[in-house]
Ligand SMILES: O=P(O)(O)OC[C@H]1O[C@](O)(COP(=O)(O)O)[C@@H](O)[C@@H]1O
Ligand SMILES: [Mg+2]
């Protein structure tokens with residue numbers, strides 16, 4: 427089986443970028459080890475702190491964030507860092523070629539139940555006309571990502587990553603400590619009969635989205651005339667991994683639970699990297715109005731509605747939302 431670095435070299439990935447990816451993945455290997463040790467490595471449970479988004483931080487959120495941040499700061503390859511767990515951007519190495527954003531631990535509510543969790547990351551080129559301290563470094567559309575990926579800490583530790591070409595899947599060989607290529611090209615089937623959505627938000631969705639889900643629930647008796655199954659992990663990284671592996675549609679639409687915050691998922695370090703992986707695996711990724719990767723970001727913790735997965739199903743869903 428092929429190792430990660432030769433795969434990246436074969437894809438003509440720049441050596442500086444390869445070294446940066448290696449740094450991120452070394453941190454993820456350490457997170458994977460600690461996740462595997464669970465209570466034995468004292469990583470379970472909550473802290474007394476909240477992040478800027480008002481969410482209680484779990485111990486593993488903090489540990490993962492610190493590991494990634496420290497290794498990136500030392501690498502010399504990163505000019506600016508953004509993280510779900512950092513209120514503001516962190517200036518790293520002046521003149522370095524790249525900027526990195528990450529969700530150090532996605533699916534935090536699964537940490538203490540031994541459920542699926544993961545690290546999501548994205549890399550862009552640094553802007554030379556903007557200072558390293560400025561969050562304007564991240565004012566770049568998702569189409570500008572030079573690398574997007576996640577490491578999923580499940581029964582196996584998996585890396586899904588694209589550097590602009592196909593979305594590839596690697597498995598961490600824990601006996602040797604290296605990532606080995608296990609799926610050359612992920613390929614999302616166009617059609618699906620599986621959806622992922624948090625049904626507890628049902629009464630807070632728009633009329634169009636409620637109509638869409640109602641029709642899926644009607645199965646063979648409804649206008650869609652096919653039976654649908656539902657799966658929900660409570661971790662976007664796990665839900666989108668399932669979609670990348672066997673197709674499906676993942677939705678986190680706007681809801682009216684808190685009017686000042688209609689969307690839940692963050693554009694920079696959740697929606698954009700996963701949208702790039704989905705598109706490069708022949709799927710589609712949209713908000714309720716537009717292609718996720720085409721959004722002009724307004725701030726680093728900006729939230730967006732997310733509808734992604736099997737192309738025909740995403741198109742069907744968007745029809746209900748009246749998107750042309
Ligand atoms: O609580 P809900 O509505 O099931 O939301 C789950 C969603 O929230 C998230 O857990 C948010 O991510 P974090 O764990 O990084 O805060 C997504 O991964 C997931 O899809
Ligand atoms: Mg997350």
Ligand SMILES: [Mg+2]
Nearest residue numbers: 510529531532
């Ligand atoms: Mg998180």
